[in-house]
Amino acid sequence: MTSTTYTSGVFALETMDVPGGTETVLRGGRHLFPLLPQAFAGVRRIGVLGWGPQGRAQALNLRDSLAGTGIRVAVGLRPGSRSAADARTHGFTEEDGTLGDWLAVAADSDLVVLLIADAALAAHHQEIFAVLKPGTAIGLSHGFLLGHLRETGGEFPAGHPVIAVCPKGMGDSVRRLYQQGADINGAGINGSFAVHADPDGRAVDLALGWSVALGSPYTFRTTLRSEYLSDIVGERAILLGAVHGIVETLYTRYRLAGDDEVTAYERSCENVTGPIARTISHSGLRAVRDGLSPSDRETFDRAYTATYGPAREIVAEIYDEVADGTELRSVILAERRLGARPMSEIGGSPMWGAGEKVRARRGERALPVEPFTAGVFVATMVAQIDEFAERGHPWSEIVNESVIEAVDSLLPYMHARDVAHMVDNCSRTARLGARRWGPRFQAAYDQIAYPAAELPADQSLVAAFVSHPAHEALAAAAKLRPSVDISVA
Amino acid sequence: MTSTTYTSGVFALETMDVPGGTETVLRGGRHLFPLLPQAFAGVRRIGVLGWGPQGRAQALNLRDSLAGTGIRVAVGLRPGSRSAADARTHGFTEEDGTLGDWLAVAADSDLVVLLIADAALAAHHQEIFAVLKPGTAIGLSHGFLLGHLRETGGEFPAGHPVIAVCPKGMGDSVRRLYQQGADINGAGINGSFAVHADPDGRAVDLALGWSVALGSPYTFRTTLRSEYLSDIVGERAILLGAVHGIVETLYTRYRLAGDDEVTAYERSCENVTGPIARTISHSGLRAVRDGLSPSDRETFDRAYTATYGPAREIVAEIYDEVADGTELRSVILAERRLGARPMSEIGGSPMWGAGEKVRARRGERALPVEPFTAGVFVATMVAQIDEFAERGHPWSEIVNESVIEAVDSLLPYMHARDVAHMVDNCSRTARLGARRWGPRFQAAYDQIAYPAAELPADQSLVAAFVSHPAHEALAAAAKLRPSVDISVA
Numbered sequence: 001m002t003s004t005t006y007t008s009g010v011f012a013l014e015t016m017d018v019p020g021g022t023e024t025v026l027r028g029g030r031h032l033f034p035l036l037p038q039a040f041a042g043v044r045r046i047g048v049l050g051w052g053p054q055g056r057a058q059a060l061n062l063r064d065s066l067a068g069t070g071i072r073v074a075v076g077l078r079p080g081s082r083s084a085a086d087a088r089t090h091g092f093t094e095e096d097g098t099l100g101d102w103l104a105v106a107a108d109s110d111l112v113v114l115l116i117a118d119a120a121l122a123a124h125h126q127e128i129f130a131v132l133k134p135g136t137a138i139g140l141s142h143g144f145l146l147g148h149l150r151e152t153g154g155e156f157p158a159g160h161p162v163i164a165v166c167p168k169g170m171g172d173s174v175r176r177l178y179q180q181g182a183d184i185n186g187a188g189i190n191g192s193f194a195v196h197a198d199p200d201g202r203a204v205d206l207a208l209g210w211s212v213a214l215g216s217p218y219t220f221r222t223t224l225r226s227e228y229l230s231d232i233v234g235e236r237a238i239l240l241g242a243v244h245g246i247v248e249t250l251y252t253r254y255r256l257a258g259d260d261e262v263t264a265y266e267r268s269c270e271n272v273t274g275p276i277a278r279t280i281s282h283s284g285l286r287a288v289r290d291g292l293s294p295s296d297r298e299t300f301d302r303a304y305t306a307t308y309g310p311a312r313e314i315v316a317e318i319y320d321e322v323a324d325g326t327e328l329r330s331v332i333l334a335e336r337r338l339g340a341r342p343m344s345e346i347g348g349s350p351m352w353g354a355g356e357k358v359r360a361r362r363g364e365r366a367l368p369v370e371p372f373t374a375g376v377f378v379a380t381m382v383a384q385i386d387e388f389a390e391r392g393h394p395w396s397e398i399v400n401e402s403v404i405e406a407v408d409s410l411l412p413y414m415h416a417r418d419v420a421h422m423v424d425n426c427s428r429t430a431r432l433g434a435r436r437w438g439p440r441f442q443a444a445y446d447q448i449a450y451p452a453a454e455l456p457a458d459q460s461l462v463a464a465f466v467s468h469p470a471h472e473a474l475a476a477a478a479k480l481r482p483s484v485d486i487s488v489a
Numbered sequence: 490m491t492s493t494t495y496t497s498g499v500f501a502l503e504t505m506d507v508p509g510g511t512e513t514v515l516r517g518g519r520h521l522f523p524l525l526p527q528a529f530a531g532v533r534r535i536g537v538l539g540w541g542p543q544g545r546a547q548a549l550n551l552r553d554s555l556a557g558t559g560i561r562v563a564v565g566l567r568p569g570s571r572s573a574a575d576a577r578t579h580g581f582t583e584e585d586g587t588l589g590d591w592l593a594v595a596a597d598s599d600l601v602v603l604l605i606a607d608a609a610l611a612a613h614h615q616e617i618f619a620v621l622k623p624g625t626a627i628g629l630s631h632g633f634l635l636g637h638l639r640e641t642g643g644e645f646p647a648g649h650p651v652i653a654v655c656p657k658g659m660g661d662s663v664r665r666l667y668q669q670g671a672d673i674n675g676a677g678i679n680g681s682f683a684v685h686a687d688p689d690g691r692a693v694d695l696a697l698g699w700s701v702a703l704g705s706p707y708t709f710r711t712t713l714r715s716e717y718l719s720d721i722v723g724e725r726a727i728l729l730g731a732v733h734g735i736v737e738t739l740y741t742r743y744r745l746a747g748d749d750e751v752t753a754y755e756r757s758c759e760n761v762t763g764p765i766a767r768t769i770s771h772s773g774l775r776a777v778r779d780g781l782s783p784s785d786r787e788t789f790d791r792a793y794t795a796t797y798g799p800a801r802e803i804v805a806e807i808y809d810e811v812a813d814g815t816e817l818r819s820v821i822l823a824e825r826r827l828g829a830r831p832m833s834e835i836g837g838s839p840m841w842g843a844g845e846k847v848r849a850r851r852g853e854r855a856l857p858v859e860p861f862t863a864g865v866f867v868a869t870m871v872a873q874i875d876e877f878a879e880r881g882h883p884w885s886e887i888v889n890e891s892v893i894e895a896v897d898s899l900l901p902y903m904h905a906r907d908v909a910h911m912v913d914n915c916s917r918t919a920r921l922g923a924r925r926w927g928p929r930f931q932a933a934y935d936q937i938a939y940p941a942a943e944l945p946a947d948q949s950l951v952a953a954f955v956s957h958p959a960h961e962a963l964a965a966a967a968k969l970r971p972s973v974d975i976s977v978a
Binding site: 245248252255256309310313316317320321324326329330333334336337344345346348349350435436438439440442443444446447448450451452 | 806818936
């Protein structure tokens with residue numbers, strides 16, 4: 001069981017009630033920025049390696065938060081990186097020493113934040129470790145490297161703090177909500193932190209300071225392994241893979257039932273990314289069902305109870321394979337096989353054409369929650385929650401990876417730009433995972449769940465949903481963040 | 490590159506022309522049975538362990554072929570096996586020493602044929618090896634154990650010949666075609682053989698004798714590793730997994746185009762297992778396209794060229810993961826996870842209800858080849874052929890694993906009993922593989938191939954199909970077996 005309690009010499013902590021106990025959380029906010037120099041004691045220079053969505057967002061948020069403290073944030077890029085121009089337009093330049101070669105920046109930093117792509121990290125981490133000054137803290141935002149080291153028998157270098165601060169959302173939303181936070185204090189993307197190595201006792205406060213500086217409304221503790229598993233499994237399940245499978249099957253189902261393309265899209269994809277996501281974000285999971293008429297609720301229940309079992313089977317399978325290292329091996333094989341070839345894109349299937357027409361007519365009417373769609377989606381979400389709970393993840397992590405990250409970060413983006421765009425544009429590892437597992441949900445729902453949804457709902461599963469401990473955990477987490485609809489350009 | 494030439498001190502061999510060279514083949518037939526005692530020199534007792542479809546078929550064929558030679562065939566079962574009763578009804582009894590405990594039978598045999606399930610083999614191979622007399626030949630019909638030993642660092646015991654004879658078809662068809670062979674000499678299921686260890690020079694003739702005794706129309710050489718890879722990949726691709734994905738997507742496509750359930754089923758599943766399979770079996774792959782009207786041929790070409798690329802990508806991915814051991818790990822994880830729980834069945838999806846109606850009205854009219862369906866199916870088959878060729882498999886193995894096994898063994902069974910029945914009833918390993926990969930074909934075809942099929946056909950891919958070296962290899966293989974439609978009860 002992951003330890004979820006901790007103490008801080010810098011920040012005032014709170015206790016959050018979760019099923020079965022409590023977890024320590026740090027509530028963030030700009031009023032804490034004056035404490036940052038204390039949290040970052042011993043760190044004069046931060047080197048952010050990478051300028052992808054996370055790299056860019058974190059470098060900008062850190063620089064803004066640490067303005068006036070004398071702590072310098074520099075960006076390190078690999079030689080020939082095409083990101084240099086964009087970094088310069090954001091004020092990171094060679095001239096003032098805030099932009100440079102990644103090894104040079106790493107060698108000059110007291111905290112190195114490794115935000116380069118997984119494949120690059122796997123290939124180059126040894127070189128980066130080799131140039132670090134003694135005692136430099138190694139920062140990660142993702143557990144991939146730990147998984148890779150396990151698979152390859154490698155290690156983090158001794159004597160360095162190894163910490164992770166993992167925003168529970170996409171890079172773009174980490175920056176955008178931080179900027180909205182100038183007006184609404186506490187807006188941001190939640191973060192988890194983990195301490196993998198702490199040779200000098202600084203690690204917890206350093207991690208907390210980093211998380212506060214990123215703008216996290218609340219920060220909870222986990223372990224690098226737990227983060228890794230929940231993150232890699234989550235993106236293959238409810239965060240991306242399953243979502244894609246779900247909307248494809250529902251679209252086809254409604255078309256086969258006689259709907260035209262636009263109606264089918266509204267009842268499937270638009271419904272998930274729109275009213276269903278919004279209801280969960282504002283009012284929690286149970287509200288999706290509570291807000292339905294009695295006859296719609298009966299439809300929800302049938303869809304929910306028919307989907308839960310197949311969903312749970314697949315999430316369990318994904319989890320086993322991620323935990324076992326098997327999934328990671330397939331990612332590495334895929335990278336080798338794909339080489340420079342781009343992955344084929346999924347945005348060409350018929351439903352996405354309908355998406356454009358649907359977006360054009362948004363606002364004409366408020367779309368009601370489609371009960372069958374909601375039952376399928378919520379069942380998948382709860383299946384993931386239950387699998388993570390069974391595997392011993394902290395409740396903060398469970399609700400963030402299974403609910404909050406979806407409804408506050410990913411689904412709003414998909415609402416603006418569609419699911420296919422998301423699948424075709426997220427991280428390499430996530431794309432590969434979504435392509436492997438999305439079809440499993442699609443086939444299982446098509447062939448097993450939807451036929452079973454013709455039968456009356458299983459009342460014991462309905463009861464388990466209604467009384468689920470996750471609602472309590474989700475409500476507690478919701479209290480700790482302002483309800484801010486991310487504004488997506 | 491696998492060595493495909495060999496010599497025999499017992500049988501007259503032939504040379505078959507294949508793209509890029511020749512392969513040695515042994516043409517089988519009952520007229521060779523008098524040579525069996527010579528081939529089995531040193532073997533007085535054969536122990537067949539296992540009474541699954543392969544165990545039963547091989548024990549019966551061997552006993553029939555060796556009748557009157559004094560070479561005894563006994564069946565060994567694990568304690569408490571529920572197969573004992575069925576074995577007795579087939580004349581294997583404890584009383585005459587032809588039925589017993591598997592370890593006892595193994596200890597008493599000069600050739601042990603290991604036909605128990607993969608999971609049991611993984612768990613018990615050490616015990617079986619431990620009881621063998623010195624010099625007893627170990628016989629396999631499947632490369633799984635080799636893969637397992639590689640993954641776990643195990644070995645075959647030294648001093649024992651290790652041979653494989655692998656019928657390229659399901660157990661039931663191995664027996665049934667053998668029985669039909671009483672009337673039509675040479676009817677049977679082709680086999681490959683491999684020699685993994687040959688301490689005393691007997692191995693090749695022993696393997697050939699075994700293959701002839703099983704009734705193989707022709708026997709070609711491969712390696713255990715090559716057999717394993719082509720077999721495990723094949724069942725995840727054109728032999729089972731892809732077939733399932735293909736018929737599901739095509740059924741849905743025709744339904745969305747306005748077909749009623751029965752018509753959609755006839756244009757998809759029934760077409761693949763019926764006229765398409767029969768045409769390929771009788772006349773080869775090119776004949777499927779040649780037999781179409783010009784406008785249907787244009788439809789075939791569009792479907793073929795749109796499907797080839799996505800199919801090839803997935804087959805390459807499957808191959809990498811089987812070769813790497815990753816797929817085997819997932820099978821082991823799945824067995825652990827499933828335990829005694831049965832796998833959910835796929836036979837409940839809507840299309841299978843239509844299947845019953847379609848079978849009821851068979852014979853009312855001859856179903857023409859559906860051009861779009863044929864293009865998709867043939868493209869998938871050719872994608873597998875090409876991937877195996879690129880990976881260096883012998884051409885005999887390529888055409889058997891990619892074409893002949895499908896059209897002569899598996900698709901006729903699916904025609905009689907439907908694809909879902911097949912998927913829900915084949916070997917554990919095959920079922921798990923079909924469930925993992927069928928959905929990948931389904932999603933890729935749905936989302937990438939079929940949208941692309943709206944575009945004009947890629948003429949270079951069409952030309953590559955028309956001039957494909959596989960047609961020559963398939964024709965050469967066809968000459969070596971009688972064209973016998975397997976009679977399925």
